Every structure is written in structure tokens, then in C-alpha cells.
Amino acid sequence: MSGKKVRTSAVVMVAAAACVVTSAACTSEKVGGDSSGNSGDQVAIGLVTKTNTNPYFVELREAALAQADRRGAKLIALAGKFDGDNQGQVDAINNLVAQNVKGILITPSSSKGVLGAIAAARAKGILVIALDTATDPADAVDATFATDNKAAGVAQGTYVRAALGKEEPNVLLLDGTPGSTVDDQRHTGFLEGMGLTENSPEIKGTAVTNGDQTKAQTAMENLLQRDPGVNAVYTINEPAAAGAAKALGAKAGSGDVVIGSIDGSCTGVRNVKEGRFAATVMQFPQKMARTGVDAVVEYADNGTEPSGFVDTGSQLITDDPVPGVPSKDTAWGLKNCWG
């Protein structure tokens, strides 16, 4: 009797774990563009984002839908359920191939995990363009339209170093997710901009935040217990920066600690304006989406294939500019932000 009960509960626990994984692996679909009548001649474009809830990818999707409308194409937007959901993205690509799309725009959650599905799509003559995040190797896709994340990291690091002035840096690094290409590029770029290396003694601690505000706040609180003398913080994105600012409390706004960030969401720019963190590096998801849609439409029209890496640019936003680091103020930022 007790043996049977135990086995039942083991099944329950396994099922609990499985449900977390599988419910997350589902994808969801949103179709836009002109779907009435002659869908035979209409160019179908697939879009696979990392998630469909993150405002960044929502903006990217909306911009792609609008551009597809303008160009008379049909856009099928799919997404993984969470950032890092490789299986969901692979399923999405397979679905798009089955729907005979002309091109697929993808923001890969895993730069390597998605390669097989991409190769299968390209073998069928489908143009595949990576948006926002490059694959590894980058030539696994026809072209990449993205922020140069390393350059964005360098901009953040250069600014933070310059804003410290003569102070010796005591840096905390709030990373995103281990193994994520974008996260690694930003991290490496930041250290380069700061003039540090991975093993520099100036780095007082690092933490994995998954770009989540709650986790970032908890991690920052714990790191600050160990090193109260921190004066500079790298953050993977703006929610992580908001968590760091909350953990620092009054210190964040006083200029004692320079928090740098990357993203350029409207919430993030407002936080810069209100002094919660010093600067953020803005990306332009709308531009990635528009150029991506245009490229597929042109490929369908006359066979022109884009190639290589196309930098869609990034822009440092701060109200405390420092000499030698090009920046725009938050008024400009609020006009051009996303989300």
C-alpha cells in the first residue's frame, strides 16, 4: 500500500517537471497582412520571435506586421513560449516550412540549437534571416539584421568608465542567461569598454538574473552585502537595471553608483530620465523588422538575396553626457523608444 502510494507520488513529481517544460514549449500564432482571397500570389513571410510577451519582441512583431501590410505580403508570426525555448522555435520553423513561406525571419533563442531546422528550411529554397541575434556560425543563415551587441556593450562600458572619472572601478556584473550569445557579446563588450578582462580584480561579483527584475534585485542585494563599496554596475537589460537600482536604494540616484544598461524601452528611458540609472544603450527592433520584411519581399520579386551582417545601429541615451562618448538625451530617447 505504502509502496504504491510512493510510486504515484513519484509520477506526480515527474509530471510536474514535465508540465513546466512542455507547457513552455508550445508556440502561439498570429497572422497579419492581407489574408483575403488571392493568397496564391501573396508572399508569405514567417516570423519567429523568442517570446510573444516581451515588449521588445511585441514591438518587432507589430513593426513586421505593419510593413508586411504595406508591401502586400502575409506575415505569420510565431514565438517560443519563453526566452531560451529552442524546441518551441524549432517547431515554429517546421510549421512555417509546411506553410510554404518564402522567407523566415527569426530571433534565435539558441544560436546553435536552431541550426538543423534552419538548414532544412534553406534546403527548400526558403530565405532565412536572423533578426536581433546572430546564429553560431553566423553564415548558417542568409543574412543577419541586428544590433551589434558587442558594440552596444562597448558603448555601455565606455560610458560607465568615463562617468567614474578618476575613481577606481568596483564593478558588479548582472548577466542575463548563461550560454546566450547576445548576453555574452554584451558582457564582453562592456568589459572591453571598461578596459577590464574577465579576471580583473576590479570585478567584485557576477550574478545570473535571466533579465528578470525580481531576480536582479535579490542578486544585487546579496552581492552588495559582500561588497558595499561598489561604484559601477553592468546590467544585461533594463529590468535588471531597475532591480539593481531598487536594491541600491538611495545610492542609485545620488551618483555614487553608475548603473549602465542596454535596450531602449520607454520604461528604461524614463528610468534614465528620473536618474534611477545613468545610461542605457537603445536598440531599434522596428528597423530590424522592416528591413527583414523588405528583404524577403525583394527576394520573392527578383531573387535578390541579402547577405552578411547588417548593423541596425544602437544609441547611448543619457542626461549626463561625458566627453568622448557620443550620446543623445532622454527627450530624444522618449521619441524613439519602443514598448
Add this chain to the structure above:
Amino acid sequence: MTATTTAPKDRSAARRGRTLMKWFATSTAAGPLVALLVAVTVFALTTDTFFTVDNGSLIVQQVLVVGTLAIGQTLIILTAGIDLANAAIMVLGTLVIARLAGESGMPPLAALIVGIVLCTALGGLSGVLVTRLALPPFIVTLGVLSVLTATSQLYASGQSFPVTSSLLTWLGEKSYLFGRIEVTVGMTVMILLTAGVWFALTQTSWGRNVYAVGDDEEAARLSGVNTKRVVLSVYLLAGFVYGIAAWQALGRIPNADPNAFQLGNLESITAVVIGGTSLFGGRGSIPGTILGALVVTVLANGLTQAGIDSLYQQVATGVLVIVAVAVDRLVRVRAT
């Protein structure tokens, strides 16, 4: 069954020692207490920064949200159920409160009450499905989890909602005891909630019925307990507790985010299991759960300060869960 044993009148040391031994052998809270003491001792000896007043306060602040969720989870697991939807209920609660008080301009108190009532009702919804349709709690709450996660995303449409009202962020308000110890209102609320639920479970006939239903529902029913009503009341009370957790969450981070606490359900189950509550129902306690939640938080906090990669924090937590369930199983086998 519970952590309480009456102190013997006899003053002899040997007798007292035996009583202590007996308490360790029978109390479900003894395991997590030992684990907590070991963890605190190790971190106090190996780092300079762990065993400080500030850090102690910080750990308690970090435990508030998941700890409150775990109180509700304990109630449900005591009836041999499980709640996978608790964090999703709480997150929807925070969103409703923040939007009503924010853009809809409702008075903060009214928004808070609506949020807590909503959480209570959603807890009750699972309860109705479990009792009236006799569905397994695991499946019911899995379904509710899925529905509410999507509902929150639709309701928020990719946005998060900051709250500014001093009532809504009141639980995060800090003050200083003896001019030195940082305490928040949320800690007081947590202590009151813990004491209240613990009292109800151990000192009232309702509490005895909850344990009885969890231990053997059929036997409880035959001895005249309205088991369905007891189980429904447990889900309603748990829902109310999730509403309080929503208030705690807004106090800690004054921003309602549909993507927050995605693993809150599993984290609360982890706290309950490490806290010595049996997944088979009928055995466990609220103090054990609080200790279990503290163990998980202390591990994350201490390992960070010891400079150990955060992935090892997950390894340590996972090992503890398995040890806790193994101990529960051994106790069960010996008892039968």
C-alpha cells in the same frame, strides 16, 4: 502530527534530553531547523559578511513572497493536494491591483480589496473543481495555471504596471528597530499570517479536520467530517493567502509584471517539502514551511556571498528536496 509537545513537569536533565530526542523524532519541523542551523553556521564561519544584522534582515525580506505563497501551499498539501497555480493567482492579483489603482484611478484600498477577493475566488475555483467534480488537484491547478498565465499576459498586453500608492507599497516600507535592525511592515504581516494559520491548524476543530482529511479522507468522512467543505475551505483560505502574497510582492517590487514569479509555484512546493510537510497529506506544519523557505533563501544568499556560481544554488536546493522526501518516506515506512 504537529510540532507541539507539552513540556514535562519533571525537571531531571535526562528526562528533558529524552523529550528533546522525542521531539526530533516526531516533529516535521526538526529536519528543516537542523538544515537551517547547519547552513547558517557554515556561512557564518566561511564568509565575513553573512552573519550580520543587515544580512539577516535582507534574508527575511527575500523570503516574504515565496514564504507567503508556501503558507497557502502547505494548507493544500496537508489535504494531500497540490497547487501549481498559486503564483499565477498572485501575479494576476498584482496586475489587477496595479491597473485598477493606476490607470482606472480606483482608490488604492478598494483596488487592494478587489485583488485579494479575486485571489480568494480563484483559489475557491480550484477548490470547487476538486471537491464538486472530484478531479485530481494536480490536474485542476495545472489547468488553472495555464489559463491564468495566459489571462495575465492578455490583461497586461506585454506591459508592466508600476504602483506608487503608499498603501500598496506599505509592506515594503522600512523602519529601524533599536535604530539598527532594518524591518519592514511585510515582516510583521508575515509573522501575523504565520501565527494565525498555525493557530487555526493546531488549536481549532477546523485544523484537526484538515489533518484528518489529509491523513485518510474516507476515515474522516465516516467519522462525520464534511470532507468536501473542509477541502473547499482550505482552497479559499489558500487563495486569500495568495492575495496577501500579491500585496507582499508589490511591497517588495512596486511593479506588477506578468512575467514575474514564473517558478513561484515550484519554489513554494520546494519550501513546503523541505519544511517537512508530507506530499501524501496529513503531516506537516506551518513553522516547518517557514523554516523550509528560509533554508532555500539562506542557501542562495550565502552561496552568493561565498562567491559560488548561482547554478550550484539550484543543485543544493534540489539535493535538499530529495533528502526531505526521502526522510518523509522513511518516517512513513517506520510508522506503518
